[in-house]
Amino acid sequence: MQQQTRCRLPGGGFDEQGRFFDEAELVALSGREEELLSDQGGASSAALVSTLLSRCVRRLGDQAPVSEAMARQLLVADRQYLLLKLRELSFGAEVRSSFTCPWPGCGERIDVTFPLAAIPVTPSQDKGPAYVLQLSEGAALDDGAGGLHREVAFRLPNGADQEALAHLVGRNEARALSLLLQRCLMRVGPFEAPGPGLVEALSPLARMEIERAMEQAAPRINLTMESTCPVCGHDYALPFDLQGFFFGELRINQELLYRETHYLAYHYHWSEHEIMSFTRAKRRRFIELLADEIERLNNER
Numbered sequence: 001m002q003q004q005t006r007c008r009l010p011g012g013g014f015d016e017q018g019r020f021f022d023e024a025e026l027v028a029l030s031g032r033e034e035e036l037l038s039d040q041g042g043a044s045s046a047a048l049v050s051t052l053l054s055r056c057v058r059r060l061g062d063q064a065p066v067s068e069a070m071a072r073q074l075l076v077a078d079r080q081y082l083l084l085k086l087r088e089l090s091f092g093a094e095v096r097s098s099f100t101c102p103w104p105g106c107g108e109r110i111d112v113t114f115p116l117a118a119i120p121v122t123p124s125q126d127k128g129p130a131y132v133l134q135l136s137e138g139a140a141l142d143d144g145a146g147g148l149h150r151e152v153a154f155r156l157p158n159g160a161d162q163e164a165l166a167h168l169v170g171r172n173e174a175r176a177l178s179l180l181l182q183r184c185l186m187r188v189g190p191f192e193a194p195g196p197g198l199v200e201a202l203s204p205l206a207r208m209e210i211e212r213a214m215e216q217a218a219p220r221i222n223l224t225m226e227s228t229c230p231v232c233g234h235d236y237a238l239p240f241d242l243q244g245f246f247f248g249e250l251r252i253n254q255e256l257l258y259r260e261t262h263y264l265a266y267h268y269h270w271s272e273h274e275i276m277s278f279t280r281a282k283r284r285r286f287i288e289l290l291a292d293e294i295e296r297l298n299n300e301r
């Protein structure tokens with residue numbers, strides 16, 4: 001039973017000394033993390049991911065332990081990648097999910113099963129941390145004093161950006177995008193750390209070119225499920241909500257976590273504290289052993 005793993009991040013980051021790292025070491029969730037995460041009704045899922053990663057990622061490059069602040073600095077795709085690895089390590093590599101067929105007139109409920117390894121991961125080529133882009137002529141920023149500026153420097157969105165934008169996502173996408181641009185733009189022409197006014201002054205074309213350049217530079221996890229509906233026979237592509245799935249799974253399992261903990265405490269007389277430090281796989285292994293033992297005793301009678 002593997003409870004610890006090492007992996008290479010599709011993006012990677014830079015430590016305080018400016019050294020690049022892309023290796024991570026992680027351990028499976030224990031009952032403690034299952035409980036903590038299934039309890040957090042109000043927190044945004046971006047904040048939960050930071051908490052979870054700081055507890056389960058033991059090392060990033062040669063930095064250990066990993067703080068929540070460090071987890072926030074990881075690129076969006078690296079955080080998704082670590083969640084995938086954590087899910088695999090803690091609860092297995094197979095995902096069972098169900099959804100409604102998006103085709104009009106069908107709407108059938110479909111159960112899907114797929115291995116996490118089937119999710120395509122595209123590492124970034126240029127590791128940054130800063131990227132420079134030349135805007136097209138039509139997209140140049142007019143500074144109002146006769147200057148036209150085409151050079152833009154940016155960094156890629158990370159967990160801190162996700163947390164800062166969490167309250168806007170799904171409510172005001174345009175505002176969320178402007179705020180993201182403002183956070184990630186490092187320089188436009190001679191203007192360092194451009195404020196909201198300068199971001200508003202960018203033309204829609206300029207914004208589109210910057211967003212496209214960010215997408216091309218960023219590592220990517222393709223969370224789109226593509227398949228064929230077994231009922232109506234149409235092909236579909238649906239976004240797979242990885243964070244929602246992960247935390248939904250934990251919420252559903254909280255009841256089970258307490259029942260398993262009670263069962264082990266009752267039979268083995270271990271403390272709640274000890275049992276909660278076990279991973280799910282370890283709890284279940286002991287429960288299986290108990291079941292075998294009870295069956296053996298029954299057969300002897």
Ligand SMILES: [Zn+2]
Pocket residue numbers: 101102103106107108229230231232233234
């Ligand atoms: Zn269908």
